[in-house]
Amino acid sequence: MSSHRITARTPGVFYRRPSPDAEPYVGDGAAVSEGDTIGLIEVMKTYREVKADTTGTVSQWFVENEDEVTIGQDLVELDT
Amino acid sequence: MSISTVLVANRGEIALRIVRACRELGLRSVAVYSDADAEAAHVRHADDAVHIGKSSASKSYLDAEAVLAAARSSGADAVHPGYGFLSERASFARAVADAGLVWVGPPADVIERMGDKAAARAVAAGAGVPVVPGSDELADSDAAVAAAAEIGYPVLVKAAAGGGGRGIRPAASDEELRRVVVEARREAASAFGSDAVYLERALPRPKHIEVQVVADGQGGVVHCFERDCSLQRRRQKVLEEAPAPGLDEGVRRAMCDAAVALAREVGYVGAGTVEFLLDTDSGEFFFIEMNTRIQVEHPVTELVTGLDLVALQLRVADGEPLPLAQDDIECRGVALEFRVNAEDPDDDFLPTPGEVTALELPGGPGVRVDTAIAAGDVIPPFYDSMVAKLAVWGPDRAAALARGRRALAEYRVEGIPTTIPLHRRLLDDPTVVAGTHDITFLEGFAM
Missing domain, CATH: 3.30.1490.20 (ATP-grasp fold, A domain)
Structure with a gap:
């Protein structure tokens, strides 16, 4: 089994949930498919969805909800 | 003045604008800043600065407790909220007043009433102002x-x-x-x-016309004429103008009188903006909302009236009666304001935070630039994309348009795309040149 890291395409604030009271897009250990939304990045008052660019299982998060992120920063690792 | 130190509860160009007004009035200014803004111009230019939190707005400029704590710790006796952030949050205005500080804005209950659309419509109706x-x-x-x-x-x-x-x-x-x-x-x-x-x-193709008012809470209420803010994209203003082009003189007078009546009705204090939709065919206008704060586009009003609206805010908040009567305020010439946003007009206006590697600002006669960005600065991703306002004045509309074209040609930003090319295109568009654009115009405008 190999691993793959999804990175931030834009700087901003990372959210794991669609809204503060909602469930996370992706739970720990969950299976995700390519194209699934795994989080949001707020950049200049707009929200951009972060999509999984491969299929796999969440093995590790590198960021917490509401963390500030930079371009290229690792967000999450998938076992593929 | 009885106040001596103003906490500026904002960032970017408007924080710098307030710091400058304080300096000219002999007031000490205290900036607040987030992690991302530690080196920002509003911090450098203020007399003092207090760190209030992490970079994201909710953990800094929107954190009412942190801003209040900064006001207390810095010895401020007044709080100017600018626009956006906490400026129209009634609970914050109330907390500032409860802390014994002067709030540079209308009383909390006025913010509350005008901030609730249904209550605001009731106020307008009470003042005899037509509503949609x-x-x-x-x-x-x-x-x-x-x-x-x-x-x-x-x-x-x-x-x-x-x-x-x-x-x-x-x-x-x-x-x-x-x-x-x-x-x-x-x-x-x-x-x-x-x-x-x-x-x-929904009105078919209205213009967005707004009237600037200033009230002293002691019976003095004046208007400073109107602005045409019909050039909007996704309901965000892009280019503003004063006075409104092509506006019938009788309609102008009726709108300005309506704005004053509404401000009186609600017991307004300070600078505020009464927004209307205007049906240009019939001349009918309708109140839509009141913004209970200084407006982004206040420079165009300053350019045509010669007033300093931020200084007036501070003086009125300090308890001074308005230093001028309605007849003292004249509208002279034409002013345009171009919002320079860190957005890519060629890529669906996606935000473009990043480093401004080189910057050349326009200058010369009749040109004003409000910005807190300098060459080498990094525009953070955490806040609004508007990073500068270019305003120009001319003795008439043709001269203002020519000056706008000239200033936009001089304006050079490198490192990030901005909306400057959009403005250059707009000033060559026949509808904009004729001044007949309505609020739907820009949605259909192709880059």
Whole structure:
């Protein structure tokens, strides 16, 4: 089994949930498919969805909800 | 003045604008800043600065407790909120007053009333100011359909607690309205903390005209004429102008009088903006909302009246009566303001935070630039994309347009795309040159 890291395409604030009271897009250990939304990045008052660019299982998060992120920063690792 | 130190509860160009007004009035200014803004111009230019939190707005400039603590620790005796952030949060205005500090703005209860769309419409009606035909708050979809039958389609579904163009959805039929009301209530609940919505008739192709008012809370209320802010994209203003081109003199007088009457009715204090939609065919105008703060586009009013609106805010907040009467205020020439946003007009206006590697600002006669960005600065991703305002003045509209073209040609920003090319295009567009653009114009404008 190999691993793959999804990175931030834009700087901003990372959210794991669609809204503060909602469930996370992706739970720990969950299976995700390519194209699934795994989080949001707020950049200049707009929200951009972060999509999984491969299929796999969440093995590790590198960021917490509401963390500030930079371009290229690792967000999450998938076992593929 | 009896106040001596002003806490500037904002960032960017408006924080710098307030710091400058304080300096000219002999007041000490205290900036607040987030992690991302430690080196920012508003911090460098203020007399003092207090760190209030992490970079994200909710953990810094929107953190009322942190801002209040900064005011207390820095010895400030007044708080100027600028626009955006906490400026229209009644609970913050109340907390500032309760802490024994001067709030540079209207009283909390005025912010509250004008911030609630339904209550604001009631104030307008009380002042004899026409409002867009609409409904009260709606209990459910059936109530909405019944209200729409009275108002007539197309309608807009609006969140009572919305603002800044957010929380507004159109509907053209009973079927669509039923669906939109459900969505709008859900969205309003999460975005504004209240699911209250109401209907308004959608006007076909109106102009957005707003009137600047200033009141001293001692019986003095004046208007400073109007601005045409019809060039909007996704309900965000892009280019503003004073006075409104082509506006009938009788209509202008009626709108300005209506704004003053409304400010009197609500017991307004400070600088505020009364926004109207104008049906240019009939000359009918309708109140839409009042912004209870300084406005982004205040420079165009300053350029045509010669007033310093931020200084007036501070003087009125300090308890001074207005230093001028209505007849002392004249509108001279024409001013245009171009909002320079860190957005890529060639890529669906996607935000473009990043480093400004080189910067050359326009200058010369009749040119004013309000910005807190210098060459080498990094525009952070955490805040609004508007990073500068270029304003120009000319003795007449043709001269202002020519000056705008000249200044935009001089303006050079490298490192990030901005909306400057959009403005260059707009000033060559026949509709904009004629001044006949309505609020739908820019949505259909192709880059």
